Amino acid sequence: MTNTSPAMTPAGETVLSLRGICKQFGAVSALTDIDLDVHAGEVVALVGDNGAGKSTLVKVLAGVHQATSGTMTFGGKPVALTGPNDALALGIATVFQDLALCENLDVVANIFLGKELQPLALDEVTMEIRAWTLLNELSARIPSVREPIASLSGGQRQTVAIARSLLLEPKLIMLDEPTAALGVAQTAEVLNLIERVRDRGLGVIMISHNMEDVRAVADRIVVLRLGRNNGVFYPDTSNQELVSAITGAADNAVSRRSGRRQAERELTTEERA
Amino acid sequence: MTSDINTKPAAPLLDRADTRVRHDAGISGAIRGFLDRVRSGDLGSLPVVVGLAIIWTVFQSLNPVFLSSNNLVNLLFDSSTVGVIALGIVCILMVGEIDLSVGSVSGFASAMVGVLWVNAGWPVGVAILAALAVGAIFGLLYAALFNRLGMPSFVSTLAGLLAVLGLQLYVLGSSGSINLPYGSAVVNLGQTLVMPHAVAYALAAIAGIAVLVSGLRTAARRRAAGLTPQSMAGLVARALILTVVLEIVIFYLNGDRGVPWMFGLFVGLVVAMDYALTRTKWGRSMTAVGGNREAARRSGINVRFIYMSAFALCSTLAALGGVMSAARLASASQQAGTGDVNLNAIAAAVIGGTSLFGGRGNAYSALLGIIVIQSIASGLTLLDLSSSLRYMITGGVLAVAVIVDSLARRSRVSHGRA
Ligand SMILES: Nc1ncnc2c1ncn2[C@@H]1O[C@H](COP(=O)(O)OP(=O)(O)O)[C@@H](O)[C@H]1O
Numbered sequence: 047m048t049n050t051s052p053a054m055t056p057a058g059e060t061v062l063s064l065r066g067i068c069k070q071f072g073a074v075s076a077l078t079d080i081d082l083d084v085h086a087g088e089v090v091a092l093v094g095d096n097g098a099g100k101s102t103l104v105k106v107l108a109g110v111h112q113a114t115s116g117t118m119t120f121g122g123k124p125v126a127l128t129g130p131n132d133a134l135a136l137g138i139a140t141v142f143q144d145l146a147l148c149e150n151l152d153v154v155a156n157i158f159l160g161k162e163l164q165p166l167a168l169d170e171v172t173m174e175i176r177a178w179t180l181l182n183e184l185s186a187r188i189p190s191v192r193e194p195i196a197s198l199s200g201g202q203r204q205t206v207a208i209a210r211s212l213l214l215e216p217k218l219i220m221l222d223e224p225t226a227a228l229g230v231a232q233t234a235e236v237l238n239l240i241e242r243v244r245d246r247g248l249g250v251i252m253i254s255h256n257m258e259d260v261r262a263v264a265d266r267i268v269v270l271r272l273g274r275n276n277g278v279f280y281p282d283t284s285n286q287e288l289v290s291a292i293t294g295a296a297d298n299a300v301s302r303r304s305g306r307r308q309a310e311r312e313l314t315t316e317e318r319a
Numbered sequence: 320m321t322s323d324i325n326t327k328p329a330a331p332l333l334d335r336a337d338t339r340v341r342h343d344a345g346i347s348g349a350i351r352g353f354l355d356r357v358r359s360g361d362l363g364s365l366p367v368v369v370g371l372a373i374i375w376t377v378f379q380s381l382n383p384v385f386l387s388s389n390n391l392v393n394l395l396f397d398s399s400t401v402g403v404i405a406l407g408i409v410c411i412l413m414v415g416e417i418d419l420s421v422g423s424v425s426g427f428a429s430a431m432v433g434v435l436w437v438n439a440g441w442p443v444g445v446a447i448l449a450a451l452a453v454g455a456i457f458g459l460l461y462a463a464l465f466n467r468l469g470m471p472s473f474v475s476t477l478a479g480l481l482a483v484l485g486l487q488l489y490v491l492g493s494s495g496s497i498n499l500p501y502g503s504a505v506v507n508l509g510q511t512l513v514m515p516h517a518v519a520y521a522l523a524a525i526a527g528i529a530v531l532v533s534g535l536r537t538a539a540r541r542r543a544a545g546l547t548p549q550s551m552a553g554l555v556a557r558a559l560i561l562t563v564v565l566e567i568v569i570f571y572l573n574g575d576r577g578v579p580w581m582f583g584l585f586v587g588l589v590v591a592m593d594y595a596l597t598r599t600k601w602g603r604s605m606t607a608v609g610g611n612r613e614a615a616r617r618s619g620i621n622v623r624f625i626y627m628s629a630f631a632l633c634s635t636l637a638a639l640g641g642v643m644s645a646a647r648l649a650s651a652s653q654q655a656g657t658g659d660v661n662l663n664a665i666a667a668a669v670i671g672g673t674s675l676f677g678g679r680g681n682a683y684s685a686l687l688g689i690i691v692i693q694s695i696a697s698g699l700t701l702l703d704l705s706s707s708l709r710y711m712i713t714g715g716v717l718a719v720a721v722i723v724d725s726l727a728r729r730s731r732v733s734h735g736r737a
C-alpha cells in the first residue's frame with residue numbers, strides 16, 4: 047500500500063459536491079447534514095453499518111429520492127434532481143443495491159432500457175453487440191443475452207446491472223454493494239473495473255461492507271453513521287479505527303474479537319519461544 | 320454452413336463463448352427449444368391453438384354448418400369488432416392495469432356516430448373522428464386519475480363503466496336507437512365488403528415474403544456482426560408454412576364471399592400494434608413498466624407517459640370497436656356495448672396469452688383469443704342454445720384461461736423465466 051496521508055488531495059477537479067443534504071422519510075431522518083466531495087479520477091468508498099443511510103444517499107444522488115434540504119453541485123454547477131432522468135442526463139450512473147432490473151426482459155433490453163438505439167425501429171443487432179462487449183469487459187459468464195433476466199443467477203444479474211451503468215459513458219458512477227453477490231474472480235474483476243474507470247478520470251462512489259475490498263481500491267473512505275458524516279479516512283487507516291467510526295464505539299464486538307485473537311496469537315508465540 | 324469447413328473456427332462467435340449452453344440449430348433444434356420453453360411454462364400461443372382445435376372439432380361434429388365457408392366469413396365479420404377492443408385490452412394489460420369500461424366506451428362511441436352523423440348531419444368521417452377523440456379523452460381521464468391521484472384502474476374504470484353507459488343513454492335520448500343508412504360506405508364495410516379474391520391471395524403472399532425478407536436481412540446483419548444468425552432452414556420453413564396456411568384459409572373463405580375488409584382492418588391494426596410493442600422504444604417501455612415499474616422509472620423512462628399512452632390507446636381502440644360494431648349492426652342502440660362485450664374483450668386478450676399480471680403478452684393474442692370466443696358464440700348460436708348457456712360457457716373458458724395463465728406464471732418463476 048502506498049503511503050497516503052490526509053494532506054494528499056486527489057488530482058482531479060471536483061465532480062460532485064454535497065453540502066448539508068438531509069432526507070426525511072416521515073418521522074425518520076435517514077440523512078442529516080451530509081457533506082461529500084467526489085473528484086474526477088477518485089474512488090470514494092462509502093461505509094457504514096446497516097441502516098446508516100448509504101443507499102438513501104445513493105438514491106438521492108440518482109434522482110430516485112429528492113433531498114429534503116441541502117445543496118448539490120455537479121461539475122461546478124448547482125443542480126436539483128427532480129427525477130432519475132435528470133441524474134442520467136448529467137452523467138450519473140448507478141448500480142442500485144436491489145439492481146432494479148426488469149425480470150421479464152432479456153439482458154440486452156435491460157442494459158439498454160430507456161436508452162434504446164433507433165426508437166422507432168430498434169437496432170437489436172448493434173445493441174446485442176454492445177451488450178456482449180460490455181459483458182466481456184467484465185469477464186461476465188452469461189449464457190445468453192436473449193434469455194430473460196429471471197433465468198440468471200444473482201451474480202450474473204449484478205454483472206448485468208454493472209454493465210448497464212457503464213453504457214452511457216458517465217462522469218460519476220455509483221455502485222451500491224456491487225460485489226455482494228459475486229464470486230472471488232468476479233469480485234476481483236469488478237475491483238479491476240473500478241480502477242480502470244477511475245483511471246479514465248471518472249468519479250466513483252462505492253459502497254461495500256468488505257473492508258479488504260474498500261482498502262484495495264478506495265482513495266478515500268467516508269463513514270456514515272446513523273445518517274450523519276462520521277469521519278473521512280484513508281486506506282492506511284487501521285481496521286480498528288475504521289470499525290470504531292462505523293460502529294461509533296472504541297469498545298465493540300469487532301475490536302473485542304480481534305483483540306482476543308491477537309492475544310491468542312501472542313500466547314502461542316510465547317509458548318513456542 | 321459456409322465453405323470454410325477446413326479452416327478451424329479461430330474464435331467462437333461473440334454469443335457462443337459459454338460452452339455450458341446447448342445451442343439449438345436447424346429445425347430439430349427449433350422443435351427442441353420449443354418443447355423446452357413449453358415445459359418451463361413459457362406457453363405462448365400453444366394453449367389457445369389446442370383449445371381452438373378442440374372447440375372446432377366439437378362444434379363441427381355437433382353441427383356440420385359450423386366450419387362452412389359461409390359461417391366462417393360471418394365469424395370473421397363478428398370477430399373484428401370485439402377484436403379491436405381486445406387489442407386495446409392487450410395494451411392496458413401489458414402495463415399491468417385493466418380497463419373495465421371498454422364495453423361502455425364502445426357503446427358510447429357508436430351512439431355518438433349515430434347522433435352526429437344521422438341526426439346532426441355531420442360528415443361520417445368527422446363523426447367517427449369525434450367518437451375516437453372522445454374515447455381517447457376517457458382514457459386520458461383514467462390516466463390522470465391513476466397518475467395524479469393513485470386511483471387504481473380497477474376502480475376508476477368500473478366507475479367509468481357506469482358513467483359512460485349513462486352518457487350513452489343520455490345522448491341517444493328517448494328514441495333509444497338510431498338506424499345507420501343502408502348502402503353507406505360504413506355500413507357496407509361492416510356487412511358486405513370483402514376483399515377481391517386476388518387481393519386476398521396477394522396480401523397473404525406479401526405477409527410470407529415480408530417474414531422471409533426481414534428474417535434474411537436480420538440474419539445477414541447478425542452474420543456480418545459476428546453473432547449467430549438464425550437458422551436459415553427454420554426461417555424458410557416458417558415463411559413457407561405461414562404463406563401456405565394463409566393461402567389455404569383464404570382459398571376456403573373465397574369459396575364463399577371472401578375475406579371481409581373489416582377483418583383486414585383488424586389484422587392490420589394487430590400487425591401495427593405488434594410492431595409497436597416489439598420493435599419500438601415505446602413498446603419496450605410498456606413491457607418494462609408492466610414487469611417492474613420502479614426499475615423502469617430508475618432507467619429514466621417516463622412512466623406516467625407510458626401509463627397515459629396505454630389508457631388512451633385502450634379507450635381509443637374501444638371507441639373504434641364501437642364504431643365498427645355500429646357499422647356491423649347498421650344501428651346505434653342502447654344495447655350497444657352492453658352485455659358480454661366487456662368480458663369478451665378481456666377474455667379474448669387473456670385467452671390469447673396476454674397475462675393479467677402485466678409485462679407479458681402480444682398483439683396476436685387479441686386475434687387468436689377473439690376467434691376462440693367468437694367460435695364458441697357462433698357454435699352455440701348454431702346449436703340454438705340460449706344466451707344463458709353462452710354466458711356460462713364463456714365464463715368457464717375465461718376461468719380456464721386465467722388458471723392456465725396463473726399456473727404458467729408459477730412454472731415460469733420456478734424455471735427462471737418469470
Ligand atoms: N423508502 C423509505 N421509506 C422510509 N424509510 C426508509 C426508506 N428507505 C430507507 N429508509 C430508512 O432510512 C434508513 C437508511 O436506510 P438505507 O439507506 O437503506 O441504509 P443502508 O446504509 O443500509 O443502505 C433506514 O432506517 C431505513 O429504514
Ligand SMILES: [Mg+2]
Nearest residue numbers: 100101102143
Ligand atoms: Mg443499503
